[in-house]
Amino acid sequence: MKRQRIDLIIFGASGYTGRFVVSEMLRICQKYPNIKWAIAGRSKEKLEATLQYAKNNGENISGIEIITADAENDESLKAMCSQCKIVMNCSGPFLKYGDALVKAAIDCKTHYIDVCSEGMFLDQVLAKYDAMAQEANVFVINACGMGCLPADLGVVFMQQQFQGTLNSVEAYLTTKLKMVNSWPKNIMRDSTWEATIQETAKKPIWKREDNFSYTIDNKYRLKPRRCIHKKFDRWCVPFPGTEETVVKRTQSYFQTQRPVQFKRYHSLPSLLASLATIIGGYLLLILLKVFSLSDLFIKYPRLFSLGFVTYGDPDEKVMETLVFDYQMVGLGWKGEVQGPPRDEIIARIYPVGKKNAPYEGTAVAVIYSALTLLTERDKMPAKCGVMTPGAAFKSTTLIEKLTNDNLKFEIIRK
Known part of the structure; x- marks a missing residue:
């Protein structure tokens, strides 16, 4: 049997x-x-x-x-x-x-x-x-x-709650980490680091055409914001990660509705932190793309991550202080789709009661x-x-x- x-x-x-x-x-x-x-x-x-x-x-x-x-x-x-x-x-x-x-x-x-x-x-x-x-x-x-699902289902949730036609969503991710022993160390496993380095090193710098349809009227296209801008009393920088691709695929799947455009930003506490993030991002691209140092980054993760990466498990005392919060701002039309999008909806997605928000979430x-x-x-x-x-x-x-x-x-x- x-x-x-x-x-x-x-x-x-x-x-x-x-x-x-x-x-x-x-x-x-x-x-x-x-x-x-x-x-x-x-x-x-x-x-x-x-x-x-x-x-x-x-x-x-x-x-x-x-x-x-x-x-x-x-x-x-x-x-x-x-x-x-x-x-x-x-x-x-x-x-x-x-x-x-x-x-x-x-x-x-x-x-x-x-x-x-x-x-x-x-x-x-x-x-x-x-x-x-x-x-x-x-x-x-x-x-x-937690890498993609909150953003993807967050847009779906906003569409369901908007009671109209949603045109675009801008998502602002806030992660707060309390300093333990003055500098937060051991907050990322080496396997996660390896995946991040491989992804950055291999994917093309210039945006390629996606293999799925996503037709938007250029008149109401969501344009990227400045490299650094302020929102919700915090400084924000672009973070074009996998969430944008996942949301785009979801929206392209439902051919009977207007697809929602999506941009993702990272929210930081200060202008200095925003500048450091931008500079660090470009430096990482140069070292991986121009100098092809991905093997060294993977072999010596603690050195190249300034101590953020560990060969074992992340420091639980540090991870317990990590706060994760998505605020998503949508614009669209509650009535007839005419003129620029004018009606707003704001959603929040966040874990509660978690000792380790990224992994338990x-x-x-x-x-x-x-x-x-x-x-x-x-x-x-x-x-x-x-x-x-x-x-x-x-x-x-x-x-x-x-x-x-x-x-x-x-x-x-x-």
């Missing part, structure tokens, strides 16, 4: 991100007692230790299966994927290790979901696997972590994304394929689930 598939397997569960996902899964799944899930990775011993470490309030972990699988062993990935309905990938860098798992999931007709915010990997997955995923009738949903976001796929398939697009969170979950209750937990979506001006 063929074994019934497990609902969900968390791959890379013993990694830094994976440990947060397992811990939050234990907490959240108390509300979903019928969901059967397992954890997977290379080392059974590390996975067992992860389960023991992740227990929040003495939850029963005896029924959680442990599966060994290696990102560099295709057969082990297929064996794992054949056992579940959804595989959740928490193991990066994705550009280095993620491709084989996407292929294995599609081959096994298993839905795939991840926390990736590496733009080149998302491009690669869309180009290589969209047609294959459609044929296999499975979803491949990238970018379900990512865990909450990706878990509810997976649970929504399991429980609300009828509210998702009929046609599967490679998708963004906004395209996949627009008509579901995912935003409501997140808001009722610890990732809040709220309108502060309408």
